[in-house]
Amino acid sequence: MQAQINSQVSSQIVVENLNHMYRPARGQPVLAVDNVSLEVRPREFLALLGPSGCGKSTLLYLMGGFLPVEKGRILIGGKPVTGPGPDRGVVFQHFALFPWKTVRANVLYGLERAGLPKNERLKRAQAYIDMVGLQGFEDSYPSQLSGGMRQRTAIARTLAIDPDILLMDEPFGALDAQTRSLMQSELLAIWRRSPKTVIFVTHDVQEACYLAERVAVMSARPGRIKAIVETKFDRSDPHLFKQPAFIDKVDEIWALVRNEAMLAQRLEAH
Numbered sequence: 001m002q003a004q005i006n007s008q009v010s011s012q013i014v015v016e017n018l019n020h021m022y023r024p025a026r027g028q029p030v031l032a033v034d035n036v037s038l039e040v041r042p043r044e045f046l047a048l049l050g051p052s053g054c055g056k057s058t059l060l061y062l063m064g065g066f067l068p069v070e071k072g073r074i075l076i077g078g079k080p081v082t083g084p085g086p087d088r089g090v091v092f093q094h095f096a097l098f099p100w101k102t103v104r105a106n107v108l109y110g111l112e113r114a115g116l117p118k119n120e121r122l123k124r125a126q127a128y129i130d131m132v133g134l135q136g137f138e139d140s141y142p143s144q145l146s147g148g149m150r151q152r153t154a155i156a157r158t159l160a161i162d163p164d165i166l167l168m169d170e171p172f173g174a175l176d177a178q179t180r181s182l183m184q185s186e187l188l189a190i191w192r193r194s195p196k197t198v199i200f201v202t203h204d205v206q207e208a209c210y211l212a213e214r215v216a217v218m219s220a221r222p223g224r225i226k227a228i229v230e231t232k233f234d235r236s237d238p239h240l241f242k243q244p245a246f247i248d249k250v251d252e253i254w255a256l257v258r259n260e261a262m263l264a265q266r267l268e269a270h
């Protein structure tokens with residue numbers, strides 16, 4: 001099922017008939033994203049789920065302006081995306097920290113570019129370092145940190161800039177279960193406090209249902225939007241994960257993703 005476009009002016013992000021073909025120097029071209037259309041409302045939290053290799057990261061890179069839009073279009077606030085911009089903060093899997101900068105300097109980097117006064121920058125950087133649980137590691141370099149700590153530094157760097165749109169590619173994938181749960185709550189708190197539009201790629205169906213208001217499920221490569229499922233729950237409910245309606249929704253989405261994952265495996269086998 002392809003998402004219906006009902007050209008609402010109120011949509012903040014509009015993706016229309018988007019295709020992306022990788023053309024590696026060696027080997028066959030790869031159609032990673034095929035005819036994707038999607039609308040995201042301002043302040044919406046949308047999760048993107050789908051089997052490995054279905055084009056989730058590619059879609060996020062395109063929205064972030066890190067890959068050129070060759071076919072179809074992406075509008076943000078009505079304007080076509082032509083490159084990265086301060087309106088979009090990204091936490092990508094392979095978007096490295098500056099190895100020669102400390103945790104504090106990495107977090108400060110974005111704030112310096114935003115032109116804030118020095119005191120304000122330092123205060124804000126420290127608040128986000130504390131928030132991701134890295135107090136005491138301000139002067140450490142990325143090489144001295146674990147993978148999860150590096151990821152948390154990258155999250156702090158992006159959140160500190162307070163962008164309108166957050167594009168997050170499995171931001172909590174490298175974290176242990178407890179830290180992950182804390183970071184999920186923090187992200188929801190930030191999203192409520194200073195509303196922003198979030199597009200959140202994950203492999204974890206429960207995480208998607210918990211965090212997002214809608215979950216877009218992508219098909220096996222070439223990625224299309226197969227279904228969009230409403231996932232609005234009372235996130236303040238401490239027993240949410242045990243509620244039958246929540247469990248049913250997780251099951252429903254799992255079934256969609258599982259089908260596509262099986263298809264993807266068959267594709268890979270050929």
Ligand SMILES: Nc1ncnc2c1ncn2[C@@H]1O[C@H](COP(=O)(O)OP(=O)(O)OP(=O)(O)O)[C@@H](O)[C@H]1O
Nearest residue numbers: 022024030032051052053054055056057058059221
């Ligand atoms: N630079 C590239 N050159 C050629 N093919 C690429 C390139 N980057 C990605 N691909 C291919 O495009 C397809 C989509 O990749 P993408 O990383 O967007 O998928 P994904 O859904 O994010 O995967 P995962 O869940 O495993 O991170 C895959 O088949 C991948 O092999």
